[in-house]
Amino acid sequence: MTLDAAVRLRQDSFTLDVSLAVAAHEVLVILGPNGAGKSSLLRVLAGLVPIEEGRIEMDGEIWEDAALGIRRPPQGRRVGVVFQDYRLFPHLSALENIAFGLRTGGMPRAAARATAGAWLARAGLAELAGRRPGTLSGGQAQRVAMARALAFEPALMLLDEPLAALDAGTRAATRSELRHQLTAFGGPSLVVTHDPIEAATLGDRVLVLDDGKVAQTGRFTDLARRPATPYVARLVGLNLYRGQVRGAVLHVDGGGTLAVPDRTADGESLATIPPSAVTLHLEEPGRSSARNQWAVLVESIEPVGDRVRVALAGPPAIHADVTVESATTLGIRPGMRIWASVKAVSVDAYSPSER
């Protein structure tokens, strides 16, 4: 039960060009900014949108092959899709929604209803069997949608931001339940999200999609440590720079330089700086152990948890985290010209290919 896909298609504004493989029992999280093609990728795998080039293979069966002209419609793929808006049939009860996929598979009405009832009971919703989707809460609708997809006994599960429509309280509980369900499900699963917590907890592996292309893959902890895209860097709260290293100095694309640890190899490089490693000074700091010192302009200040995140224009631009106390003492406000310093040892430089 392995999904192997290499798909390519042009859409209005961008080209989706993705290769991926997901093993049985594995949960692959698709992470990326809006418009990166996450939902398009799921629609392609579900068979709702034809590919222009490439091949989708599930467990050795060809679902789609552009070159061979093979294309199985969605009905022939056995995918369990949980849409972002769930798409529960509004005119059918919760029970009938779950029974729908069983009936299309040829199961007799009574048996389908009984099986659907068992799924509802497993989701803890037995008493809601007769309710229409419009009368269900977000969390209940999510569980019915999940049960409807799983009851269909799919070969592949596709979930498009399954928790995005829920409020924060429901989300935490549903997240662990979802993880449990996906682990119990035997086949491969893909979960689209733009929530870093979901990416870290739901998935075994993360694929970062950027402008229709795979920007990075790996375990979330690795991604979080060494992101390859500004999107992921922002998500995990790191400053990310791209540029050329020459003699332990990174010449940042877009201006500015950063001293990096001495052992850093020359050539194209990425580098991260945690905002907490940045020190702010009202005056030029002068001689100190911090090899990186440069003048910056305060652009904005916003509270993040128990600290204050200060956005600074460079070059290079940087975000700094300081305590509320320091921000008050220094009297930092937008428009101020101040100095930033960072120790070279706090700069993590790595080659774009080794991430």
Add this chain to the structure above:
Amino acid sequence: MIAGQRRGSAPKNRPGIGRGRLPVVLLVPALVGLVFLGLPLLAVLIRAPWSSLGHLLSEQTVGQALRLSLETAAIATAVSTLVGVPTAWVLARLRFPGRRLLRTVVTLPLVLPPVVGGVALLYVFGRKGILGPLLADLGISIPFTTAGVVIAETFVAMPFLVVTVEGALIGQDERFEEAAATLGAGAWTTFRRVTLPLVAPSVGAGAVLCFARALGEFGATITFAGNLPGTTQTLPLAVYIGLETNPNAAIALSLLLLAVSLTILFALRGRWAGGMVRA
């Protein structure tokens, strides 16, 4: 005069439009419109021969015409639903060249003078029509028969159903149909179990509207099916004939049609507009 009075008193009476004066420029024409539309109906009620109404309506020709009208309109509505719903689906869901042209053709009877429709039908089903020889060989003659009435009514009334249902289908978008496809439902199952139930209210509204239009059909019917009592003389035709021979009977019949129309309007209760706009 009226304008002057309104200007002075209206703002106090209508807190809903609290800011400034009532727009006389709009109110006066609106009043004219309301009177213009309402007065004729009122006139029918005023001039109706209430005392002899029972006698007039119990005449044999009236009963015949009423029954014929209801029967033909019902059959025309059934045919329109069976054919019109799939037509609406094709127009709303399939992408093919010439779709806009087809939509124009389908909606043309809405604006076409019914008499022209009747003439056109003669050139299809008449003795000299394009299907005439074929039908003659089969021993079938349609013009000036009850079947002709049904055809004329269907031609004129079906577009109302198609337009209503198509609007609902376009508004419903394809989200649920996609969900059904991923759950293994083929095109027919999806249509039967998802699409149709979701647009059912609009199909109902379209059918009622279609029935109303068929019931009132005059021009195409008299042109294509003639005016034979008991066979093709529907209520509107009976009203028209009655006006020349027995005006009181004409008014009585008009009252009858008015009552039927009001019943239909009540059954719809704004559904039509809803169905069209919900799109």
